Amino acid sequence: MTTTVSAPDEAPPAPAEKPPKRRRRPTLPYLLLIPAIVLELAVHVIPMLTGIWMSLRELTQFHIRDWSGAPFIGLDNYKVSLDFNSATGKELLHSFWITVAYTALVVALCWAIGLMAAVLLQRPFRGRAILRTLFLTPYALPVYAAVITWSFLLQRDTGALNHVLVDQLHLVNDRPFWLIGGNSFYSLVLTMVWKQWPFAFLCLMAGLQSVPQDLYEAAYMDGAGFWRRLRAVTLPMLRPVNQVLLLVLFLWTFNDFNTPYVLFGKSAPDQADLISIHIYESSFVTWNFGLGSAMSVCLLVFLSIVSGLYLFFTRKARADA
Amino acid sequence: MFKRRLAAVAVGALLASSLVACGDSGSSGDDAKTLTYWASNQSTSLEKDAEILKPELAKFEKQTGIKVKLEVVPWSDLLNRLLAAATSGQGPDVVNIGNTWSASLQATDAFVQFDDKTLDKIGGKSRFVPAALAAAGAEGKPPTAVPIYSLAYALYYNKKMFAAAGIQNPPTTWEELVADGKKLTKDGKWGLAIEGAHTSENSHHAFAFSEQYGGQWFDASGKPTFATKENATAIKRYIDFIGTDKITNPGNAEYAQNQSVADFASGKAGMLLWQAVGSQLELRKMNPDDWGVAPVPFLQSPPANGKKVNSMVAGINIAIFKHSKNQEGALNFVKFMTSDEEQTILNKTYGSLPSITTVGKDPAFAKPEQKTIQDTLATSAAPLPQVASESQFETLVGGLMKDLFAEAAKGKSPSVDEIQDKLKTAQDQVK
Numbered sequence: 001m002t003t004t005v006s007a008p009d010e011a012p013p014a015p016a017e018k019p020p021k022r023r024r025r026p027t028l029p030y031l032l033l034i035p036a037i038v039l040e041l042a043v044h045v046i047p048m049l050t051g052i053w054m055s056l057r058e059l060t061q062f063h064i065r066d067w068s069g070a071p072f073i074g075l076d077n078y079k080v081s082l083d084f085n086s087a088t089g090k091e092l093l094h095s096f097w098i099t100v101a102y103t104a105l106v107v108a109l110c111w112a113i114g115l116m117a118a119v120l121l122q123r124p125f126r127g128r129a130i131l132r133t134l135f136l137t138p139y140a141l142p143v144y145a146a147v148i149t150w151s152f153l154l155q156r157d158t159g160a161l162n163h164v165l166v167d168q169l170h171l172v173n174d175r176p177f178w179l180i181g182g183n184s185f186y187s188l189v190l191t192m193v194w195k196q197w198p199f200a201f202l203c204l205m206a207g208l209q210s211v212p213q214d215l216y217e218a219a220y221m222d223g224a225g226f227w228r229r230l231r232a233v234t235l236p237m238l239r240p241v242n243q244v245l246l247l248v249l250f251l252w253t254f255n256d257f258n259t260p261y262v263l264f265g266k267s268a269p270d271q272a273d274l275i276s277i278h279i280y281e282s283s284f285v286t287w288n289f290g291l292g293s294a295m296s297v298c299l300l301v302f303l304s305i306v307s308g309l310y311l312f313f314t315r316k317a318r319a320d321a
Numbered sequence: 322m323f324k325r326r327l328a329a330v331a332v333g334a335l336l337a338s339s340l341v342a343c344g345d346s347g348s349s350g351d352d353a354k355t356l357t358y359w360a361s362n363q364s365t366s367l368e369k370d371a372e373i374l375k376p377e378l379a380k381f382e383k384q385t386g387i388k389v390k391l392e393v394v395p396w397s398d399l400l401n402r403l404l405a406a407a408t409s410g411q412g413p414d415v416v417n418i419g420n421t422w423s424a425s426l427q428a429t430d431a432f433v434q435f436d437d438k439t440l441d442k443i444g445g446k447s448r449f450v451p452a453a454l455a456a457a458g459a460e461g462k463p464p465t466a467v468p469i470y471s472l473a474y475a476l477y478y479n480k481k482m483f484a485a486a487g488i489q490n491p492p493t494t495w496e497e498l499v500a501d502g503k504k505l506t507k508d509g510k511w512g513l514a515i516e517g518a519h520t521s522e523n524s525h526h527a528f529a530f531s532e533q534y535g536g537q538w539f540d541a542s543g544k545p546t547f548a549t550k551e552n553a554t555a556i557k558r559y560i561d562f563i564g565t566d567k568i569t570n571p572g573n574a575e576y577a578q579n580q581s582v583a584d585f586a587s588g589k590a591g592m593l594l595w596q597a598v599g600s601q602l603e604l605r606k607m608n609p610d611d612w613g614v615a616p617v618p619f620l621q622s623p624p625a626n627g628k629k630v631n632s633m634v635a636g637i638n639i640a641i642f643k644h645s646k647n648q649e650g651a652l653n654f655v656k657f658m659t660s661d662e663e664q665t666i667l668n669k670t671y672g673s674l675p676s677i678t679t680v681g682k683d684p685a686f687a688k689p690e691q692k693t694i695q696d697t698l699a700t701s702a703a704p705l706p707q708v709a710s711e712s713q714f715e716t717l718v719g720g721l722m723k724d725l726f727a728e729a730a731k732g733k734s735p736s737v738d739e740i741q742d743k744l745k746t747a748q749d750q751v752k
Contacts, residue, residue, distance in 0.1 A: 060752060061709060065407050065431045087749030157572040180518060180575045181727035265577065266397075267520045267720040269727060284401060286713045287425070288752050 048300075055293035064289070077294035088282075092295060094270075095278040102189060102274060103253045109193045110249055111242075114200025119234065122208055132205075139198035147262035150191045154178035154263075179264065184272040192259050196252070200245055207241035208234070243314045247307060254303060275299060356650050357390045359402070361417035361637055363470065363671045365604055367393040373670050381657050387650045400712070406642065407431035414645035415654055418466055420456040420636045421521070421705045421715065427458050427465035428709040433641040433648070436463040443467070443656040444677075453676040456634045456704035466638035468676035469658055470668060472596040473697040474529070474632035475690070476615045482510070482591040483613075491615035495558065498592070498618050502568030505591035512568030514581035514590035517726035520719030523559075525633050526594070527718050528705055530555035533619060535626030538718070543708035547718065547748035551624075553740040556722060560740075564729030571730035574723075585612075596635050599690045600672040614690045616697055632697050634704040636676060674698065710751050717747040 054070075055077050057063075063070035083089040117135055121128055138146060153160045156177050165171050178187045211234065219229045235242075257276040260268050266285060268277045279299065283292020358378075364370045370393040378389040392413070394402060400422060406412025407429045418426055426432060433439065435457070440446045446454070453468035476498075478491050486505050492498040502512025516522050531538065536551025546552075562569040570590070573581060579601075585593040586605035594617060602612060617631035639658055641651045657663060664675040669685045674694055680686075686695065705711060721743045725735050 061425055061428045062430075064404065065410075065429050067408055087746045091746070091750065156575055157570075175572070177575060177727065177730060180723065181731060265518075267518075267716065267723060270724045281716065284404070285716045286750070286752070287404070291752070 051293045051296055054290055055297050057290045059288070059290035059293070061287045064287070067289075070290070073290070077290045078298070080291060081295050081298060088291070091273075092275075092278060095273045095275045098185070098271070098273060099254060099275040102185070102192075102272075103250060105189050106192045106196065106253045107246060107249045109189070110197040110200045111246065113193070113197045114202075114204050115238075117197075117201045118204035118208055119230065121205065135201055136198045138195050139202070143195065143258045144262055146195060147191060147259055150187075150194070151179065151263050154187050180269050182271050184264065184269040188260055188263060188272050188274070191263060192253065192256060195259065196249065200249065203241055203245045204238060207238045211237040239318075247310055250310075251303060251307070255299075353647055353650055354386060355388045355390060356415060356645075356647055356654055357392070357413035358654070359399075359413045359416040360391060360393045361399055361419070362393055362395050363637070363673075365601065367395065373667070377663060377666065381654060384657070385650070385653055387647075387653070389654065404429075406644075410644045412642060412644070414642060414647055414651045416640055416642065417469070418638050418640055420453075420466075420468065420634070420638050421525075422712055423457050423465055423638060424459045424707040425709055425712040426640070427462065431643055432465045433643055433645075433651075434463040434465065435467055439463075439652070440467075442652055443659060448659070448677050448679065450676050450678055450698070452634050452698055452702060452704065453636055456636065456707065457638050459707045459709075466640035467655060467659060468636050469639045469664070470637040470671060470673040471676040471694075471698060472635035472637075472673050473694045473702045474525070474594055474596055474617050474635065475693045475697065476617050477585060477593045477595060477598060477602075478613050478615065479585070479588060479591045479611060480613050481611050482588065486591075491613060492618050493615070494621040495618050496621045499562075499566045499568060502562070502566065502592065506568050510588070511570045511584075511590045513562055513592045513594075514576075514584045515562060515569050515573045515594075515726075516576045516579070516581045517563070517574040517730075518577040518723045520723060521715050522719070523722040524715040524719040525635070525705070526559050527552070527556055527722065528633055529617065529631055530558050532628045532630035532703060533623055534558075535624045535628065537706075538714055539706040539708050539710075543706075543710070545710065545714070545748045545751040547714075547751075548741050548745040550737065550741065552744060553737045556718075556725070556740050556744075557735065557737055560722065560725045560729050560735060563726060564732075564734035574726035574730035597672040597674075597690065597694060599688075600670075614693045616693055616701065628703070629701055630703045632702040634698060634702045636673070713751050717750060718744070721747055 054067075056072060056074060057070040058073045058076075059067060059070045080086065080088050081092055084093050121132060121135075152158075156162060156175050156179070159178070161178060162175050166173070166175050176183055178184065215233050215237070216229060219233050224232060255276055256274065257280065260272060260274050260277050261280070264272065264277075266281070268274065275295075279292050279295045282295060283289045360370060360374055362370055364373060371391060374391055374393075378391055382388050396419070399417075399419070402412075403416060403418065403422075403426065406416075407426075410431075437446060449468060450471060453471045454464060457464035457466045457468055476491060482505055483491070483501075486501070488501050488504060492501050498513070505512040528538065531552050534551045534555045536549055536555055537546055538552065540546050563571055563574060570584075573584075581590070581593060582595065582598055582601055583605065584590045585598075586602050586607040599609075599614075603609065619629065619631055620627060639655055641648065641655065645651050658667075659677055661677070661680050664677050665680050665683050665685070668675045669683075672690070674686060674691060675681060681695070685691070706714070725740065725743070728735055
């Protein structure tokens with residue numbers, strides 16, 4: 001993002017001899033950075049600091065009008081959120097585990113489907129362009145429109161899914177519910193995978209372009225079959241792409257709010273109560289913004305630690321390789 | 322470099338999730354000549370509401386010279402937008418609120434209090450129906466709003482289906498309702514239609530049933546008392562229409578967008594519990610001769626402490642934001658909206674009842690449907706607890722009932738103890 005904008009390279013590379021007396025750097029690059037810094041502050045840093053500030057206050061409906069004057073209660077909101085013996089903590093933990101399972105399933109499926117599609121579409125054949133466009137459609141559709149369509153398809157009595165499963169294929173007798181009860185979790189996974197896998201497909205397809213063809217040719221000459229080539233050539237060559245892709249997929253999925261919100265509305269079924277929805281409910285629906293902020297900060301810390309560890313180990317693995 | 326970009330992407334995604342910022346809000350009128358009004362969605366669509374209200378607002382402008390900028394807000398957004406306006410001190414001058422939120426919103430201290438002096442400016446306290454005014458704020462405090470549309474639950478039944486099943490009169494007890502429901506449930510048709518995934522409606526029924534079983538959701542000091550046997554039994558009674566009695570289509574467990582009204586209008590279900598649904602049935606082309614209205618049933622043999630309550634006092638209030646720069650004009654507008662003429666016109670259109678005492682005699686409000694609602698409001702309705710955490714009751718209890726319906730739809734009827742456990746979890750989350 002904006003923090004990575006680097007100053008342009010300094011004009012003509014100096015000869016390798018003794019460096020000349022340090023010249024004054026031009027001010028223009030810094031001036032050009034100002035809008036980005038201001039925006040970064042406004043969009044990210046200030047709200048985050050406000051969130052942390054709010055998490056230390058008792059910000060309920062009694063104080064919301066004059067919210068800067070809400071009483072300071074220290075870490076109480078954190079204690080309530082993380083006390084897993086209390087109802088609030090238990091529910092938070094419950095939605096945390098649901099989110100972990102959801103994220104694991106969605107990321108694994110998106111990656112696997114994306115990889116398969118990218119590999120299969122690597123060789124030119126008739127209709128490849130059409131297929132490629134088709135695969136990217138879910139990614140191009142507005143989230144709301146796509147998810148609301150799924151919610152129609154998944155209705156028990158009038159939805160297309162049950163129509164196919166029950167009326168046409170006769171696979172199940174009793175019309176299952178997809179939007180309430182236990183199945184709602186799988187409906188959520190299905191919708192998210194459908195929406196998200198084209199991104200994996202896109203990244204991996206781009207990654208495959210950079211794999212030198214002669215590696216495959218050499219492997220082919222050595223008698224390696226499809227799976228062997230995948231394991232010995234494709235996957236190792238895709239490693240840098242995969243590293244980024246998996247992290248981004250993980251973060252997007254873990255934080256996903258739109259899909260469950262559009263699919264289930266304000267009150268998600270117990271079995272599909274993702275953490276983002278849970279935090280939303282805690283702050284906006286039960287009007288306890290302090291508690292909601294504390295939960296958000298906990299989530300932020302958790303995701304930062306996971307991402308940090310992930311980056312550390314993947315870097316180490318690459319350095320060791 | 323690449324790693325750093327990655328880290329930045331990661332951090333960016335994290336921060337986006339941690340934003341606890343509020344949404345956008347409209348702008349308030351800056352001078353004495355304009356007002357902004359957020360109306361709640363009362364009719365079948367936002368456009369239809371605007372169409373209904375526009376000529377009335379023009380009338381107001383003609384009388385006072387104040388132009389009213391109107392925005393009709395859907396129910397799903399209204400509470401969030403009110404909160405955003407309360408927090409930012411920016412937004413409309415006058416708003417509609419659901420009366421069950423009165424005490425919750427009152428606690429924000431963002432609205433003008435209707436103390437006796439203020440009420441006198443719009444015709445005095447005695448002008449309003451007492452039960453409706455009681456649902457406009459916490460007891461012992463000046464109301465935070467005044468009522469404009471009054472509603473109550475009633476039992477709607479399909480006369481043709483009743484006749485075909487040999488039922489003479491609409492049921493007056495839940496036991497009769499179940500028996501009738503069983504007679505009606507055949508050939509893909511069902512006894513009673515329910516909106517099982519609609520959290521607020523669930524909570525309304527939880528309230529009325531609990532009153533009949535002698536339970537209560539909050540004690541006198543406003544503390545939640547969810548996890549009682551009475552409340553659990555009351556909820557079980559409602560869930561059992563799907564679970565045990567099997568007079569409701571299990572598919573109703575996922576209804577949240579008035580599909581139960583559609584089912585009733587199309588004859589898929591013989592009975593419906595709703596507030597003033599007549600005008601909607603008309604729009605759905607149900608023959609007006611085909612349906613009848615009766616009061617919501619009671620328990621056949623209620624416990625000693627059971628109360629004769631069969632509906633919440635439902636309705637819509639009108640409130641003024643303290644931040645409004647045109648308080649004078651806003652109060653004038655409230656006076657206009659609660660005037661005899663406007664109350665008659667608007668309530669006639671919406672099928673609701675006026676919340677003032679002076680126009681009840683208009684023949685438009687003497688139709689069987691309105692008569693039933695009026696009687697219910699006068700004799701057997703009670704306001705939802707006017708406590709600050711009422712909105713949490715709606716979400717938490719309404720939500721757990723949605724999960725219970727989902728279980729019941731799969732044929733698992735929850736026991737009283739199980740429900741009580743869930744109520745305990747909900748109660749512990751109320752702050």
